[in-house]
Amino acid sequence: MKIAVLALDDVFDTGLAAVLDTLETANELGGRAQQNEIARISTRERVRTHHGFVVPLSPIPKRAPDLVIVPALACKQPDTIVAALDRPDVREAAALLARWHARGARVAAACTGTFVLGQSGLLDGHRATTTWWLGPTFRRAFPSVELDDEQMLVADRRVLTAGAALAHIDLALAVIRERSPSLASLVARHLLVDDRPSQAPFIAPGYVAYDDDLVKRFETWTRRHIAEPFELAKVARAVGASERTLQRRIRLVLGKSPVAFVQELRLERATHLLRVTHDSVDTIARAVGYEDGATLRLLIRRKLRTGVRELRGVRLSAS
Incomplete structure (x- = not known):
């Protein structure tokens, strides 16, 4: 050839x-x-x-x-x-x-x-x-x-x-x-x-390069309120856009839904806390917007199955 x-x-x-x-x-x-x-x-x-x-x-x-x-x-x-x-x-x-x-x-x-x-x-x-x-x-x-x-x-x-x-x-x-x-x-x-x-295992959401002001406002607001339940209508009002416009813009710029991007941000924050604190998985789960540690453990295990190197060694026990 x-x-x-x-x-x-x-x-x-x-x-x-x-x-x-x-x-x-x-x-x-x-x-x-x-x-x-x-x-x-x-x-x-x-x-x-x-x-x-x-x-x-x-x-x-x-x-x-x-x-x-x-x-x-x-x-x-x-x-x-x-x-x-x-x-x-x-x-x-x-x-x-x-x-x-x-x-x-x-x-x-x-x-x-x-x-x-x-x-x-x-x-x-x-x-x-x-x-x-x-x-x-x-x-x-x-x-x-x-x-x-x-x-x-x-x-x-x-x-x-x-x-x-x-x-x-x-x-x-x-x-x-x-x-x-x-x-x-x-x-x-x-x-x-x-x-x-x-x-996907190598992507760091905070380092994705984009210059869209609406998406930046969405990310900034979400990081500041990451422990709160995600409500698209509430976030849209906070960043000054309609729900439809916000969904369309995030899909256009990032190629994913707002919910999927929020999940990435939550997992990124949770992984950091699991490495630098002695807090339990349940405590950290609540700190990033999940009701208990079960959901967080499930998400981390899914990432581990795809070979996420930065998650290897992350503790998943309750304590």
Whole structure:
């Protein structure tokens, strides 16, 4: 299989290296039968990574490769990734992806590289994921995309998207797994990579980047009244919006219901209290808005089953 890794200026060093190293490891472990031809290309003659390293490049092939992978740009904030989308090289890369996809190539991207796919129009009307803290920015930039930013990987119509940062490894492993599940498992073992089907265990609600004033007011009010029973009508009045407007805005910006977001905030606070205090689970449950500890224990156990690392070791006993 011919794979082109499309690098752009200010490419995220770890993302580029993770994709190349994972694919190279597969080539070495898989033998001749599992060899992939890997080329580093760009829309420019010279590309530097975020840390200033020059990327060795091959000429852009005349024929579309089987697969094109776009590593992330080193943009960590909404304003920087939105500004990057206006760069000429990014626009040219998006156009190249659209042409190659029309000729049968599959395309893939991880982290902020998914914004380049969004710019190409290939995600319109289809499912995708992106780096979790930039989900609201992605939704605003590409409203036609069905974004599921809790997923680590989403495959839809010959397009594969992956989540934040080290999800570049998950993306490369998914490519390998399509040809040989056993080889993908072996590569994962060599790289010491666990199975990570979801980004949800890593999401910190307080660090999701959004600039919507109504959603910010909703979060601020909820954190201040987190011990109170949640009533949408009461919160809507407090933040100066109708219930319908509040529901619609939170769904648009965060991709979830107000109740689901409040539950995330409660669990985040409860986890912190369980770590830094000696209060019982029942006491902490009441402090974050649950009548007793049973509900809190159930929610934590559900998170534990999805592999939430920051919850491992959290005490669930009553004392």
